[in-house]
Amino acid sequence: MTGFFSFHRFLAIIVKEFVQMRRDRVTFAMMIGIPIVQMVVFGYAINSDPKHLPTAILAADQSVFSRTIISAMENSGYFKIVRTVATEDEASFLIEEGEIQFVLTIPESFSRRLVRGEQPSLLLTADATDPSATSNALTAFRAVAEAALVRDFQGPLAHLKRGPPPLSVILHPSYNPEAITQYNIVPGLMGVVLTMTLVIITGLAITRERERGTMENLLSTPVKPFEVMLGKIIPYILVGYVQMGVIMLAGRFLFKVPMIGNLWLLLAVSFLFIAANLGVGLTFSTLARNQLQAVQMAFFFFLPSILLSGFMFPFRGMPGWAQMVGETLPLTHFLRIVRGILLKGNGLAQILPNLWPIGVFLVIALTIGLTRYRRTLD
């Protein structure tokens, strides 16, 4: 009866939380209202001009001209060559995973056809899920490549300077070809709304028990901290899923966001993210002395999440230290996962690099929360 975990006690907490949730109309309205309000507010996105975007080169033609173009790309500041790949499959996997933003494909016989004045094509493929991250770089590329080649046309090739442009550039923005920012914002909102409401609401959950004196009663019963915590988390995980549903429906029907990935996969991995946020909220509630402090702490967590996760500004446009902070936040990884699944059709293999950091975060948050949860009133 006093074993480590008891299902009846756990269930008792869950039932109680649901009844209380139903009684608290304001909070209940907030849970549903926030996704809708944010959706409207963030319909417009903030643009910026990110540089040094990771780029891979798929060169079937090794020539002086290829090298010229590649170094000109780097000099422009928009591109940073991080990889050389051998096959198209390798290139597209890296793009899907989010490891790189661009692939420049230089076709075989590029230099031969260039010299002949046949206007060979270069293919620049972009991961355009976040249009603000890529649009400037895409625009710049054509001019950069042409200007660089013109400098190489010396001596016998000088005639190529005149006449039509020496090469054609094919731009291929994948995933979001029309560069609609809402496509990027709406899936991102899912993570933002979950972070905001879940951290605040659970932050309040235990603080409220302490503030109202009900914790004293709870502690005098055989109930275990783990049972209280889990019993409080589960109802709000459900709330998290309702919020996701609202956003997905609105995204689908209001903003016509394409959802090409596996929605079940998204729902499954969201569980980890939701739980991670609840863990944060519970930890805050064990630290806060009253409900006001709990809300303040929640905002303290929420602001860096929204600013440094790549939701507001393209992640790669941020300075290095900000990216490092961003990498520790669960929202950063969740944004990549949601965009990956919805817009790129990612499978488990591609999202794995972003899944485990959330898991690590969850374990840390829950551990701190459980150790901090005061078993006695000391």
Add this chain to the structure above:
Amino acid sequence: MTEVAPVIDVRDLTKTFGTNIAVNRLSIQVQPGEIYGFLGPNGSGKTTFIRMLCGLLRPDSGSGSCLGYDLFRESEQIKVQTGYLAQRFSLYEDLSVRENLQFMARIYGLPKIRVLVDETMERLGLTRFAGQLAGNLSGGWKQRLALAACLLHKPRLLLLDEPTAGVDPKARRDFWDEIYLLAAEGVTSLISTHYMDEAERCHRLAYLAYGNLLAAGTATEVVAASGLHTWTVTGENVHLLSATLKKTTGVEQVAPFGNILHVSGHDPEALGAALDNLDRGKYRYEQSEVSLEDVFISLMQNNRRDH
């Protein structure tokens, strides 16, 4: 008569918060079926002591058992058989009476919850409030609900921390009737209170001040042990005497009870001498029984002087 193991048996229990000694080497024993009263001024350590008994606080030192279980190692077993009523209403105000009781019954893992909750509500007269939110109940009914909640799991020991504070006399009377019924069923109760009439209803009591146990025993024993003598003084405008008497040697305390003045002191001769100086035409005085209140006020004053 065979010796029955005491329900509460603690020795030298101590708890400090920072530099403040809340409970100082407290030792008491409470026998089965007893109603044990806990008295003392605010901040005397009553609540701290009760919280230590039910596992809410960990004692710093000392030893003890509750219901035969060790206070330090077996607090889980103690919790299962103890009902704790906190000073402040600590059930959920946004749950109804029935929902609160159902919640507590589930927490204790009790069988046949529906029947049990109905029976408990019936027993304590809560049935007509079943669907009402606890937050909307009056003080007396809240207290009754709280009592119902800690009776659900049929505890052998009740720890009641000022259960009747702010409750009207009728509700207090009903509450005590319930405690007596439970005592008759063998349930032991430890009750902290500020009310003297309630103290007199207890089988035995303990008086605490600043964490120290100053007196313990039955009401008669406590009075006898105090060595206090009391005279009552009556007469026209007797309260005008109060200030003069307080300054007289031999008089340690003067307390008005309506039109009567209770004058007490430890030295009967000095006290008698002090009163002999009164104007006999105006005032009448006689030695009377020492009341618990006289004893407690005296204990409180003397203890304060020591500090």
